[in-house]
Amino acid sequence: MFGFIGKLNTNTKNELFSASVLVIEDNATDRIFFERILTKRGFRVFTAQNSEEGMALAALENVDVILLDYVLPDRSGLEVCRILKEDKRTRMIPIIFLTVVAEGYAMMECFEAGAAAFLTKPISAKELVREVELTLREAREDDNA
Numbered sequence: 001m002f003g004f005i006g007k008l009n010t011n012t013k014n015e016l017f018s019a020s021v022l023v024i025e026d027n028a029t030d031r032i033f034f035e036r037i038l039t040k041r042g043f044r045v046f047t048a049q050n051s052e053e054g055m056a057l058a059a060l061e062n063v064d065v066i067l068l069d070y071v072l073p074d075r076s077g078l079e080v081c082r083i084l085k086e087d088k089r090t091r092m093i094p095i096i097f098l099t100v101v102a103e104g105y106a107m108m109e110c111f112e113a114g115a116a117a118f119l120t121k122p123i124s125a126k127e128l129v130r131e132v133e134l135t136l137r138e139a140r141e142d143d144n145a
Helices: 028-040 053-062 077-086 104-113 127-145
Strands: 020-024 044-048 067-071 095-099 117-122
Touching: 020 028, 020 053, 028 044, 028 127, 044 053, 044 127, 053 067, 053 077, 067 077, 067 104, 067 127, 077 104, 095 104, 104 117, 117 127
Parallel strands: 020 044, 020 067, 067 095, 095 117
Antiparallel strands: none
């Protein structure tokens, strides 16, 4: 995992250019928006429109972070997160939840399931990139500790 670590240059603004992001989002508009923003910033982006496709990609591709919708049509994002955190191939991948559900209980459930971060939709491009970069830096620091 964390294939980008050796390529990081902490003196450059775009130090996480080679990191890969998996977006698991059923809403096509949101999925395309996230993909475009992250690709424009230099991330390699994989997308999935449902949990099955997303979990398969997470296990097959060497992704560095996952953006996971809280509400998916085939199963809840919480269930997906728990499954990914139990799988030895994916347990160390940080997960950022994306949701329109702004209640505190939802945020608490996500963190209890193993989420690294929680963003409430609508999400600005700046906020999305900032959170992905921050989560990747924190994962890198944890990996090097």
